Amino acid sequence: DTEVTQTPKHLVMGMTNKKSLKCEQHMGHRAMYWYKQKAKKPPELMFVYSYEKLSINESVPSRFSPECPNSSLLNLHLHALQPEDSALYLCASSRTGPPDYEQYFGPGTRLTVT
Amino acid sequence: AQKVTQVQTEISVVEKEDVTLDCVYETRDTTYYLFWYKQPPSGELVFLIRRNSFDEQNEISGRYSWNFQKSTSSFNFTITASQVVDSAVYFCALTWNTGGFKTIFGAGTRLFVKA
Numbered sequence: 001d002t003e004v005t006q007t008p009k010h011l012v013m014g015m016t017n018k019k020s021l022k023c024e025q026h027m028g029h030r031a032m033y034w035y036k037q038k039a040k041k042p043p044e045l046m047f048v049y050s051y052e053k054l055s056i057n058e059s060v061p062s063r064f065s066p067e068c069p070n071s072s073l074l075n076l077h078l079h080a081l082q083p084e085d086s087a088l089y090l091c092a093s094s095r096t097g098p099p100d101y102e103q104y105f106g107p108g109t110r111l112t113v114t
Numbered sequence: 115a116q117k118v119t120q121v122q123t124e125i126s127v128v129e130k131e132d133v134t135l136d137c138v139y140e141t142r143d144t145t146y147y148l149f150w151y152k153q154p155p156s157g158e159l160v161f162l163i164r165r166n167s168f169d170e171q172n173e174i175s176g177r178y179s180w181n182f183q184k185s186t187s188s189f190n191f192t193i194t195a196s197q198v199v200d201s202a203v204y205f206c207a208l209t210w211n212t213g214g215f216k217t218i219f220g221a222g223t224r225l226f227v228k229a
Contacts, residue, residue, distance in 0.1 A: 042205055042219035043159070056215055088157060099209035099217065100147050100166060105159040 003027075004106035006091050012112045015081060021109045023074040023091030029104070031097045032074040034066060035090040037108070043090055049074060050097035081113045116141050118208050120220035127196050128228050135191045135223045137206030143167075146210040148189045150180065153222070154202040162204075165189065196227045 004025045013019050023032065031050045035043035048056035049068040057066075063085075065077040074091055088110050092103040117140040127133045139148065150162040163173060165182050173180050177194045193200055203224045209217040 042222055044219075045217050048215060090157075090159065092159075098215035099211045100164070102149060102161040102164045103159075104161065105151075107156060107158040110157075 004091055004093055004104050006089075006106035006109050008109055009107070010110045010112075012114060013078065013081065014114055015083070017081075018077070018079045020078065021076040021089055021091075021111075023076075023106055024072055025093040025104070026072055027093065027095075027104065028071075029093035029095050030071060031094045031101075032068060033092040033094075033098075033103060034064075034074070034076050035092065037088040037090055039087075047076075048098060055097065078111075081111075083113050086111055086113045116143075116208060116210065116216065116218060118206055118218055118220035120204075120206055120223050122223045123221070124224045124226065126226040126228065129198060130195050132192060132194050133196050133225065133227075135193075135204050135206075135225070137189045137191065137220060139187050139189065139206070139208050141187075141208060141210060143210045143212050146208060148182065149207040149209070150189075150191050151205045151207065151219075152202045153205065159205070162191075193225075196225075198227050198229050201225055201227045 007022045034046040037043045046060045047066045052068045063080045067075040088108045090108045091106045094101040094103045119138045146167045148165045151159040153159045170182050179192045181190045203222045205222045206220040
């Protein structure tokens with residue numbers, strides 16, 4: 001199984017809502033990542049979890065809150081988002097911690113904040 | 115400063131043509147890793163290749179080949195006999211671990227292959 005799954009595929013939320021994005025992998029990978037990708041732009045790294053510990057937070061606003069309950073699961077909790085947070089949110093995993101191993105990406109969650 | 119430049123924003127070719135996507139990088143680190151990813155319209159990035167800074171060996175995988183030259187800080191990607199299914203955005207990425215893991219992607223090259 002070389003798949004990273006993400007749910008939901010699409011999400012529309014208001015600025016006062018609380019929602020969560022979910023990411024799952026069953027490849028035994030020990031590093032997981034969240035990226036944000038705006039239209040026609042490259043992905044931008046948000047968070048890295050290595051062995052279930054948050055190792056990188058790229059100065060992401062606190063309205064984004066990551067969580068890694070176990071080695072297979074990664075969540076991104078969203079609260080009080082702004083319209084400019086609308087983007088494709090990509091999850092990825094790699095065999096061990098960065099930087100050398102290739103990342104396997106999920107299909108993303110397309111988020112619209114109204 | 116660390117940087118990845120993909121100068122070609124869009125390339126359009128006819129099926130069966132060969133096409134080269136350029137990637138130039140800047141880094142202060144001696145240990146770093148370079149990657150190419152493909153992003154089809156479905157949105158999911160697909161890993162294509164990884165190279166570390168100590169391995170300048172070129173690689174061929176089917177119709178894909180990569181040319182890594184440290185002397186010119188380039189890591190170019192060639193598709194031979196392009197096919198419509200190759201239509202996608204291709205990203206070159208640089209990662210390093212000085213002061214913590216960092217990764218940056220180039221702006222991407224959108225490849226259109228027409229039948």
